[in-house]
Amino acid sequence: MGITARGTGLLVAAVLLLGVGFRYAYPELVLLGAAAGVAVGYAVVTAAWRPRLEVTRNADPDRVARGEAARMTVTVRNTGRLRAASLLAEDRCGPRRVPVPVLRLRPGRDTTVEYEVPTGRRGVVPVGPLRVTRRDPLGLVALTRSYGRTVPVWVHPRVHPLRAVPTGAGRSLDGSSDSVPHGSITFDSLREYVVGDELRRVHWRTSARVGELMVRENVDTSLPRIVVLLDNRATAHPERVDGVAESFESACEAAASVVTAAVREDLPVVLLLVAPGGDRAGEPPLDRLTAVELTDGGVETLRGCAGRLRRDRPGDTLVFLTGPGGRDDLGQVGALRGAYPSVLVAVFGTDAPTPAAAAGLVVLDAVDGAGFAAEWDGVRRW
Structure with missing residues (x-):
């Protein structure tokens, strides 16, 4: 009060x-x-006097890509029985305050307000609670109370369509039917026996039919397993415009695009952060990319992450997404070539090509997420 x-x-x-x-x-x-x-x-x-109000919210939709339209519907109902409510109310929508008219709201009646949710920036936009201010007729005292719960609206990074996907260590001849996460061995063809072949690979039924020993040729049908590593260190994205690191926003769009393309092709994909503190590891990748923020960390943080990747090996194709401040640390990623047959690095927000110190890596210099998609589809080797 x-x-x-x-x-x-x-x-x-x-x-x-x-x-x-x-x-x-x-x-x-x-x-x-x-x-x-x-x-x-x-x-x-x-x-x-505390009015009895019931507040409900409905976001349509509650998950959108950056720049897409989202609407919030707020319904305020007077559940009291004796007095009509005449109040000053406003709803919180991110940093904005949206006025909600509650004038002479009789018992049992409700009022509805619709407004646009700002989706110009990636992130989780909290909507609510409704703040109701009660004043006396003389304007001497004002009392503000909160009603209803907070409803989040998830503004995902933009997803740019990618036509190409990595082929991995070995392309499955059986298509995407292989669901074994660590790969398997599948029959490819038969050939004549040569000295030194293992007898357990002899196909006895065919050998009996053709009259000479025939040996099975197998192929590793491991589906490509993609690891998307997002560099969320503040030192990797030093440039800010109105408090926003556009290079990091572009990296998030690239990560969302790669993850979406892998899911579309039924390929295993893992999303990791260089600095995982505060990460929502149990949530869907796009929700994680919506909530991720820049954190403190230097080259030691990247070195520790590279050590975990070398030890755990969650995939065979590594996609590293960083900003202009991370170009000097690419040696830590290049050291993973022995553990990952394919390593691709994308550097965002650069005004000059990445130096040749990153030799041996597939390096893409992109201005934004759309530029990354164009460069990605132009890669001829993984």
Whole structure:
């Protein structure tokens, strides 16, 4: 509860009038001071009345790509039985305040307001709670209360269509029917036996039919397993525009595009962060990319991440997405060539080609997510 400037002035006046009136025996001043005190007390009692309101929200949709339209519908219902509510209300929508008219809302009635949710930036936009301000008729006291819960609207990074996907260590001849996560061996063809072949690979039924030993030729049908490593170190994205690192936003769009393309092709894909602190590891990749933020960390953070990748080997194709501040650390990624047959590095927000120190890696220099998609589809080797 807060007393307005008018209420504060009236309260001070009441104290002075009562003090002077009693001190010098002026009943008129005492009467005026008492009236002012009664007015302030009435204002407190009036503002303290708590209306019974029920607030519901519906986001349509609650998950959108950056720049797409999303609407929020707020319904306020007066569940009281005795008094009509005439209040000042506003809904919180990210950094904005949206006015909600609650004028003479009778018992059992409701009012509905629709407004656009800002989706110009990637992130989780919290909507709510509804803040209702109750004032007395004289404007002496104002009391603000919150109603309803907060509803998040997820603004995903933009997804740019990618036509090409990595082929991995070995392309399955059986197509995408191989569901074994660590690969398997599949029959490819038969050939004549040569000295040194293992007898367990002899296909006895065919050998009996053709009259000579025939040996099975097998092929590793491991589906490509893609590891997308997003560099979320603040040092890798030093440039800011209005507090936003556009190179990091472009890297998030690239990560979302690669993950979406892999899911479309039924390929196993893993999304990892260089600095995983605060990561929502159990949530869908696009939701994780929506909530990810830049964190503190230097080359030691990347070195530790590279050590975990070398030890765990969650895939065979590594896609590393970083910013202009991460170009000097590409040696840590290049050291993973022994563990990952295919390593691709994308550097965003650069005004010059990545130096030749990154030799041996497939390096893409991209201005933004759309530029990355064009460069990605132009890669001829993995």
